[in-house]
Amino acid sequence: MxxxxxxxxxxxxxxxxxxxxxxxxxxxxxxxxxxxxxxxxxxxxxxxxxxxxxxxxxxxxxxxxxxxxxxxxxxxxxxxxxxxxxxxxxxxxxxxxxxxxxxxxxxxxxxxxxxxxxxxxxxxxxAPASGSSSVADTVAKPQTTTDLVTGQVPFVMLALASVGPGVRRSGRQTLERLGLLPLRPWWWVVGIAVGIVVVKGGTHVYDLVNLLTPADCRAQQEKVFQHLAGPARHWYAQVAIGVAAGTGEELLFRGALQPRVGILLASLLWASFHLQYTCHGLPSASNLYILVLGLIFGVLRKRFGLGSAIAAHIAYDSTILLGF
Missing domain, CATH: 1.20.120 (Four Helix Bundle (Hemerythrin (Met), subunit A))
Structure with a gap:
């Protein structure tokens, strides 16, 4: 990091x-x-x-x-x-x-x-330069498990600080504000199911996305994915990355931010952070697909709490990284 x-x-x-x-x-x-x-x-x-x-x-x-x-x-x-x-x-x-x-x-x-x-x-x-720089940095060297897991630390840190634990809210109030309480295990099951279904059902959407993406950008994004996925990793490392990304990103964008700015703006901001999928430095069809994922996670957060959105995000990322 x-x-x-x-x-x-x-x-x-x-x-x-x-x-x-x-x-x-x-x-x-x-x-x-x-x-x-x-x-x-x-x-x-x-x-x-x-x-x-x-x-x-x-x-x-x-x-x-x-x-x-x-x-x-x-x-x-x-x-x-x-x-x-x-x-x-x-x-x-x-x-x-x-x-x-x-x-x-x-x-x-x-x-x-x-x-x-x-x-x-x-x-x-x-900004175009941000997207181009992110792509170049991603493909310059394979991303290690440590890189991808610790990369979520800033998101977690800002998410927690932004709801004021200890200075404005108690521990329980902090969890309630983020949407982690009350605990409803079946909400997590709903989230996991949605995450897996989105992976399977999203195959056709992703094929359409590829049709809308220039050939050079498709090749670039495939290279980016290979560097992020790290096919030589053990399965537990892939799951750890999925857990870290699903938890860190959801805490900030859906937990802390969404209740204040709504599903659309929170999802738009979340999608914009996936700079590695830009095309020539500009948002691509892949970024639009990521925005749709954000909207799905946002609906889960609103209807079933943050735990459901985290579970869906973890299930989605882990399924993709494990190659299922």
Whole structure:
């Protein structure tokens, strides 16, 4: 796992915890009143979120400035700046009339952070250079089991921090907010069944996807899959990868994010993180297929809880990796 990625997610997790602590203090009737003229925890949290957005915009500017040195891209940098600008505008003016964002509270710092990260992540992931770079990195060397399992750590870290365990919610409340409680084992059975059925039924859809994908991109995606699947791995390593991906990704995108932004936006963001399946740096038919999978997992999360979505995701990934 890249150290810079871990550091970035670690900083975001800290900001999320501060925002959740501020939210609890703001809504706690027993909290002492803040003296006039002083900064409260909520003010600090808001400033931290604004700093995150401005920092992302500065990185976008750096990306544009480096375009002539072989390491930057005008399009990528511009997308980051635009996404940051839209984030700041919505933070200042509100977003009540925007479908999909009504689960976010306009004055809550944690909602500011969720909105900003949603837009900034989409801008970064949809940038052509990001897709091309991800494909190149994936095929440069086979992905080890450790790489793929530990790659989920940032998602888990941010998912947990974003719901405020210990600073706003108790352990049980955290699990309930993520959708892991109440426990219903038969929900997991439903999820496993759906995951396996989607693999089998999705064969025809995938054949159609291949027809819509240029030949060079099909060859590229096959190479990407071979590097990710690692056919020489033991079966238990493949299952471990499926468990890690299914748990980490579902905790963040369906557990923490979906209740606030809805199934469609959460699924769109999740699909955008699968950069290795882009075609010439742009979203491909495979990414559309992944979006549909996300919608299915999202419906399971809404109807049967997060455990069902995790079970379906694990069953799907494990079945694919094991070659069934």
């Amino acid at each position: 890249d150290a810079n990625t871990l550091l970035t997610y670690g900083v975001l997790a800290v900001v999320a915890l501060v925002a959740q602590a501020a939210d609890r203090r703001c809504t706690d009737p027993a909290a002492p009143a803040r003296p006039r003229g002083t900064l409260g925890l909520q003010d600090v949290a808001r400033l931290l979120v604004v700093f995150v957005v401005i920092y992302a915009m500065l990185l976008g500017g750096t990306e544009i400035a480096d375009r002539g040195k072989g390491g930057g891209s005008v399009v990528d940098g511009a997308l980051q700046i635009v996404a940051g600008g839209i984030s700041l505008a919505l933070i200042l003016t509100g977003w009540d009339r925007i479908p999909g964002l009504r689960g976010l509270r306009p004055r809550a710092p944690i909602s500011w952070l969720a909105l900003a990260l949603l837009l900034l992540a989409l801008a970064h992931n949809l």
